[in-house]
Amino acid sequence: MEMNSLAIILGILFTGSILTFSIDTLNRKLTGWTAFAMLLIATIYFYTTGNNTDFSFQIGVITLQWGLSAFRLFFINIVLILSVLVLLYSIEYMKGKARLGYFYASFVMTILGMFGVVISKDFVSLFIFWEIMTWSSFLLIIYNAYYKIKTEGLKYMVFSAIGAYAMLTAIVFIYHYYGTFDIAEAMQKGVFSFENHAFIPIFLALGFAIKAAVMPFHVWAPSGYANSPMSFTSVFSGAMSKMGVFGLLLILSTYYASHTPGAYVFTQILAWMGGITAVMGTIYALIQNDAKKLLAYSSIAQLGYIVVALSTGTKLGVMAALFLAVLHAAFKGALFMVAGAVEKQAGTTDMTKISGLIRKMPWTFFVALVSVISLAGVPPLGGFIGKWLLYEALITESHNYFLVIVIFFSSTAAFLYAYRFLFGLFLGQEEKETENVKEAPLTMLIPMVILALVSIVTGAMPGLIFKPAAAAMQNIGFSSMDWQMSTLSNVWGNNVDTSVIGSFISIVFVLIFAFLTLKGRKTTRKVGTKDISSSGELWQEGENWTFQQDFYKPFERAASPLYKLKMNKIWEDLGNALEAFFNFSRRIYTGNGQTYAMYVVGFLVLLILFRNYIFK
Numbered sequence: 001m002e003m004n005s006l007a008i009i010l011g012i013l014f015t016g017s018i019l020t021f022s023i024d025t026l027n028r029k030l031t032g033w034t035a036f037a038m039l040l041i042a043t044i045y046f047y048t049t050g051n052n053t054d055f056s057f058q059i060g061v062i063t064l065q066w067g068l069s070a071f072r073l074f075f076i077n078i079v080l081i082l083s084v085l086v087l088l089y090s091i092e093y094m095k096g097k098a099r100l101g102y103f104y105a106s107f108v109m110t111i112l113g114m115f116g117v118v119i120s121k122d123f124v125s126l127f128i129f130w131e132i133m134t135w136s137s138f139l140l141i142i143y144n145a146y147y148k149i150k151t152e153g154l155k156y157m158v159f160s161a162i163g164a165y166a167m168l169t170a171i172v173f174i175y176h177y178y179g180t181f182d183i184a185e186a187m188q189k190g191v192f193s194f195e196n197h198a199f200i201p202i203f204l205a206l207g208f209a210i211k212a213a214v215m216p217f218h219v220w221a222p223s224g225y226a227n228s229p230m231s232f233t234s235v236f237s238g239a240m241s242k243m244g245v246f247g248l249l250l251i252l253s254t255y256y257a258s259h260t261p262g263a264y265v266f267t268q269i270l271a272w273m274g275g276i277t278a279v280m281g282t283i284y285a286l287i288q289n290d291a292k293k294l295l296a297y298s299s300i301a302q303l304g305y306i307v308v309a310l311s312t313g314t315k316l317g318v319m320a321a322l323f324l325a326v327l328h329a330a331f332k333g334a335l336f337m338v339a340g341a342v343e344k345q346a347g348t349t350d351m352t353k354i355s356g357l358i359r360k361m362p363w364t365f366f367v368a369l370v371s372v373i374s375l376a377g378v379p380p381l382g383g384f385i386g387k388w389l390l391y392e393a394l395i396t397e398s399h400n401y402f403l404v405i406v407i408f409f410s411s412t413a414a415f416l417y418a419y420r421f422l423f424g425l426f427l428g429q430e431e432k433e434t435e436n437v438k439e440a441p442l443t444m445l446i447p448m449v450i451l452a453l454v455s456i457v458t459g460a461m462p463g464l465i466f467k468p469a470a471a472a473m474q475n476i477g478f479s480s481m482d483w484q485m486s487t488l489s490n491v492w493g494n495n496v497d498t499s500v501i502g503s504f505i506s507i508v509f510v511l512i513f514a515f516l517t518l519k520g521r522k523t524t525r526k527v528g529t530k531d532i533s534s535s536g537e538l539w540q541e542g543e544n545w546t547f548q549q550d551f552y553k554p555f556e557r558a559a560s561p562l563y564k565l566k567m568n569k570i571w572e573d574l575g576n577a578l579e580a581f582f583n584f585s586r587r588i589y590t591g592n593g594q595t596y597a598m599y600v601v602g603f604l605v606l607l608i609l610f611r612n613y614i615f616k
Contacts, residue, residue: 004055005049005055006066006067007066008045009042009046009115010112010115012038012042012045013042013109013112013115014109015038016034016035016038016039016041016042016108017106017108017112018105019038020034020035020038020101020105020108021104023101024100024104025101032090032095032100032104033091035087035090036087036088036091039080039083039084039108040084043084054067054068055067056121062181063122063181064124064125065125065182066119066125067119067121068119069475070471070475071249071471072118072119072475073468074472075242075243075246075325076115076119077468078239078326078329079114079115079239079242080111080115082235082238082330082333082451083239085450085451086232086234086235086238086337087104087231088443088447089231089234089337089444089447089448090104091443092344092441092443092444093229093231093340093444094231099143102139103143103232106136106137106139106140107140107232107235109132110132110137110140110235110240111235112129112132112136113129113131113132113136113137114129114133114239116128116129116132116133117130117133117243118243118246121182121183121184122182123175123181123183126183127164127168127171130167130207130243133240133243134160137156137232137236137240138156138157138160141156141227143228143232144227144228155219159210159217160210160220162206163207163209163211163217164207166206166207167203167204167206167207170200170201170203170207173197173200173203174186174191174200177196177197177200178191183250187253187254192252192253192254192255192263193258193262193263194255194260194265194266195260195261198262198266201251202266205247205248205251208243208244208245208246208247209273209307211240211241211243211244212307213244213299213300213303214273214274214303214304215273215276215277215280218300221296221299222284222297223296224236224296225237225292225295225299225336226290226292226293226295226296227292229340230292230337230339230340231337231340233336233340234332234333234334234336234337234340235333237295237296237328237332237333237336238328238330239333241328242325244303245307245310245321248270248307248310249310249476250476252311252313253476253477254477255267255313256313256318256478257476257477257478258477259313264313267311267312267313268311270311271308273307274304274306274307274311275304275308275403275407276304276406277300277301277303277307278304278305278308278410278411279301279304279409281299281300281301281302281410282301282410285297285301285414285417286413289350289352289424290350290351291339291349291421291424291425292336292339292343295332295335295339298375298417299328299332301414302328302375303328304410305387305407305411306321306324306325306328307321308403308407309324309386309389309390309393312394312397312400314393314398315478316390316392316393316396316397317390317393317394317397317398318473318476318478319389319466319469319473320386320387320390320393322465322472322473323382323386323465323466324386326382326454326458326465327374327383327386327454327455327458327465330371330374330451331370331371331372331375331382331383331451331452332375334367334371334452335368335371335421337367337448338364338367338371338448341361341364341440341444341445341448342357342425344440344444345360345361345440346437351420351424354431354433354434355423355425355428355429355430356426356427356430356431357425357426358426358427360434360438361426361437361438361439361440363445363448364439364440364445364448366449367452368421368422368425369422370452370455370456371451371455372418372419372421373418373455374455374459375414375418376411376414376415377411379459380460381455381456381459382455382456382457382459382462382465383455384459385458385462387411390407391407394407
């Protein structure tokens with residue numbers, strides 16, 4: 001790579017953001033295409049100029065360093081490829097909406113922030129790009145509110161601020177104790193060992209965990225994902241959440257290489273936080289009537305799996321985390337696009353108001369079907385490979401059988417909300433209000449279908465992800481991992497042959513389908529979705545006959561104790577307590593000079609009384 005190519009890419013993205021905002025005032029039809037073209041130029045330039053040379057420059061005593069490695073490249077692939085597809089999708093999705101310059105400029109700047117985070121080789125650059133990413137994404141979360149900051153935007157910024165202050169504190173102490181901002185040099189000196197100054201990696205992990213929506217820091221995510229424009233949410237959930245995963249992997253890389261005792265305690269705590277995130281995200285996804293809110297909680301749950309996987313510290317576990325990171329970007333990006341397409345064409349994603357869209361939007365249904373199958377971890381699609389690796393890692397390498405139970409419960413329950421999403425939007429009775437709905441435009445369908453194909457192809461050829469993932473793992477402390485296109489060699493000497501498993505399951509599905517088709521070939525007749533039995537009851541016009549109403553009411557009753565656990569309530573109580581304390585402490589500042597003089601006298605008296613203890 002040329003000496004300044006990384007800077008050129010950042011320059012292209014920055015120019016693209018400014019240019020997009022400016023063009024919107026001249027010709028709104030070109031706004032989306034301009035943003036897409038600038039990102040496409042940056043992406044093509046990146047993949048055609050090589051990736052071997054670092055870039056650095058001096059600002060005072062601080063050296064900003066940018067560079068690439070197999071580990072960093074793995075996450076850049078997720079960011080760039082998904083972002084290109086989503087910006088193409090956005091052109092039609094955002095058509096007719098207001099403030100397109102504001103939207104696309106913020107979108108491109110968010111991509112710049114993510115790219116910068118991944119290429120940063122010093123803590124100062126990392127923090128700067130992290131803040132660019134955070135503030136740009138905040139502008140997109142409040143896009144629909146604009147001049148009015150809604151609750152979801154405020155929550156996001158409060159938790160982002162907590163994470164940012166924690167990260168900044170850690171960076172200051174890194175320089176104080178280790179005398180460097182260079183990430184590699186600080187790691188060599190043991191900054192992430194958890195043996196000395198353990199609060200430093202913990203503070204950094206707090207910032208990364210908030211972005212990855214790990215419970216209990218997840219409360220911003222459901223409303224943030226659900227209320228931002230769906231085209232951006234595909235990147236928000238699919239790529240930006242991976243910046244948290246990237247940071248956690250960076251912190252844990254020392255543990256992967258040396259397995260220090262202090263880091264082991266941290267990984268166990270993080271693993272259980274991930275397990276709880278997976279379960280509670282799944283539980284709350286089950287009761288959502290809005291498809292966007294369902295996908296938001298589902299994203300939280302899926303990120304929980306990734307956190308559990310990277311916390312194992314084993315080869316298979318980290319491979320599972322990286323594999324699931326790619327698949328989550330693919331199937332969750334596709335599903336948010338599906339929800340956006342339904343919202344665009346039908347006007348809502350409320351599953352109690354619309355259903356039966358399978359005949360109206362067959363390609364969108366295909367993408368939804370493939371993506372929910374992959375999400376649920378059903379073979380032979382790619383989601384199954386990631387789940388299989390995670391189970392193998394927990395059972396045979398880390399021997400954490402309790403977490404196996406937790407993850408198995410969450411994964412099994414994911415079938416329920418996946419089916420609810422699919423049935424609620426596409427398989428229920430057709431509604432009169434949606435009789436004129438048409439398929440999504442081509443520029444929306446192409447990105448969705450490509451992402452669906454990722455789930456199909458990686459199920460058949462997981463080596464496409466094994467190869468870059470294995471290279472990334474070598475960068476963060478693992479020895480080489482043996483793999484073939486459909487086989488992964490485990491550390492205990494056995495092989496996970498995904499082709500045999502996938503082929504067997506595929507054959508079973510084909511045989512069942514053939515049997516059911518041939519069995520009813522002569523007696524089957526084509527019927528509409530309203531041609532159903534009413535058990536002698538008269539059907540009234542406008543009556544909802546779908547199962548969407550109270551879809552999983554028995555499950556909801558059984559899990560009612562879990563639904564009473566409101567993390568929002570805990571954070572709100574904490575906020576109210578802090579507000580009361582600050583209101584009380586504010587009374588100290590009376591504005592009266594005599595009162596302040598008394599404070600000074602009192603302070604001097606305390607110094608005199610305790611001088612022997614203070615001035616030793």
